[in-house]
Amino acid sequence: MTNFKVFLAALPLLLCPSKNGQEVETQPGFFVTYNCDKATVTSVRAVANSAANVNDCVHAYDDEPADQFPDDDAPDANCEAENAACTTNSNILETSLNECQAREEQWGKKQYALNQCPTNDNKIVTYGNLQYKIYCNKRTPVMADLRITSDGFDECLTACSHEAKCKGVHYVVNWQKPCKLLSKIADANSPPKLSETVMIAALPAIRR
Incomplete structure (x- = not known):
């Protein structure tokens, strides 16, 4: 099961702050977490470049970490x-x-x-x-x-x-x-x- 945190920079008043921090299943097996007053970023690198404090932002992630050493024969060749x-x-x-x-x-x-x-x-x-x-x-x-x-x-x-x-x-x-x-x-x-x-x-x- 994959859990994605989605940044919502601007939400209708009916969502914030009442649903802040809540996790909702929008589709079978797909969950989103509402984060009010948080800025969105487009990548993990953007987080590293822009966040002064790790607590100031939330970014998307995958339960399965990316392979840091993918198989690639091209460099050896x-x-x-x-x-x-x-x-x-x-x-x-x-x-x-x-x-x-x-x-x-x-x-x-x-x-x-x-x-x-x-x-x-x-x-x-x-x-x-x-x-x-x-x-x-x-x-x-x-x-x-x-x-x-x-x-x-x-x-x-x-x-x-x-x-x-x-x-x-x-x-x-x-x-x-x-x-x-x-x-x-x-x-x-x-x-x-x-x-x-x-x-x-x-x-x-x-x-x-």
Whole structure:
């Protein structure tokens, strides 16, 4: 059974004050309570906003309290969708960052190699236990590859110094893997020749 309190701001004189506070069944199972000299409000929120004293007003209510936590799958579904989108965006950004860092590293290696010329052209440099003579934009006329790597210029020559089979280096600046360790080079009587590719030949001052 539901009991509703109805605010009556203005009642005929025959109702007030004689029926003030009385509860009347107007329809089977439906009751109203007369409240004289009380202002009506349209919602519970209106009561909270307008009533200075809880005793100054009366508001409608239901015997069964409203469910404060209604079942609603929409917020969870939205949250899952947002999390999925966030994860996707995060993965895309991380991939872009890794690619950018790889390009930056490759560019740094390229610039460092380019700076060897003409500064060190025809000069002797030492890496590990070997001395190399640098030839800018030249290559040995006889060669065979031992290994090709993405090492920077310094790392490339150091690797050759530590590899007994390495006879020299061709560093091809614009290649993705610019470091070529050579297992065979021309003898000292065959000087390097000009190359059409931007590269550096680093050959041991004393052949191995």
